[in-house]
Amino acid sequence: MTLRTSIRIASALVGVMLGGALVYAAAQFANLGPRSAEPGHPAAALVSDTSMAGRLVFRNTAIGSEYGLVASVSLGDPAGPRSVTKRACDRVYATRQYEICLYTEAQAVTTFHATLFDSRGATIRTWQLPGVPSRTRISADSRLVAQTSFVTGTSYGEHESSTETSISTTDGKDYGELDTFAFKVDGKLVTAPARSFWGVTFSSDDNTFYATAALDGTTWLVRGDLAARSLTAISTAAECPSLSPDGTKVAYKKNLSTTSTAHWTLAVRDLATGSETLLPIQPSVDDQAEWLNGTTLLFGLPDANVAGDSNVWSVPIDGMSAPTIFLKHAWSPSVVR
Secondary structure (H helix, E strand, O other): OOHHHHHHHHHHHHHHOOHHHHHHHHHHHOOOOOOOOOEOOOOOOOOOOOOOOOEEEEEEOOOOOOOOEEEEEEOOEOOOOOEEEEEEOOEEEEOOOEEEEEEEEEOOOEEEEEEEEEOOOOEEEEEEEOOEEEEEEEOOOOOEEEEEEEEEEEEEOOEEEEEEEEEEEOOOOEEEEHHHOEEEEOOEEOOOOOOEEEEEEEOOOOOEEEEEEEEOOEEEEEEEEOOOOEEEEEEEOOEEEEEOOOOOEEEEEEEOOOOOOOOEEEEEEEOOOOOEEEOOOOOOOOOOOEEEEOOEEEEEEEOOOOOOOEEEEEEEOOOOOOOEEEEOOEEEEEEEO
């Protein structure tokens, strides 16, 4: 597939997809730089119980032969040498034990896939995704994995696109799609077929998780229960949550605009008190934040000057400090502790 053809496809996807998040997903799908490996192709081990602690795993976006490949740097020296694999991913997330790679295969028929790798770089399993890769997470104990795709061709009122999010164990037990879970708002069951769910983040108990729910222009932060197969709304106007390492706070995107043009910043909610802190970020943020530690978030922003490139920024959660660039030419960061 040529770059021109890819961009044409991406533009069509943008026209039917929902919200700002899909714009970036389509831009990534456009293959704005060459790749030196087949998408998801196994390579040397990137994740290791002993060698990867204290590293940041991410998608390399430096324009050139290594564009789109999974890479890592030391958390203590993010500007230092980066290790680059031969594995191409649109989204990546890693723990000490596993790495999940969401990727696009643009051949005669474009398809989307997820591959789970172990600490040696060996393939655990691969499965097909229903649409453009968007979000993915592995639980801190490496037992659960979730992924979200944007699916076109469905008709939900005025939209012709939706999200599909699934959770499974890393050894293959499938909990199914979140739209099969019971969803309650203010104690009432919501069964409208236009419901949409995305952006999972896991708690430490292998049962509780948080995600985004949306219906008729309203979004909710929801708490999920795997055993009960249920989702309960706990607040509105929150998207793409990320639970803090100690499980006491959740960060998410929040739209501050009162016009039809969204402007997203990050906010942090204390789960015990419900208090919310808005973070002073001027560019509109379209990412699921990652916790660098208990007081700092990481998030990606496209580079305004270079098409297809992006940078990872850091911002304290105190609500007063401005963000700074943490790692240039990077996207989809995951902290391996």
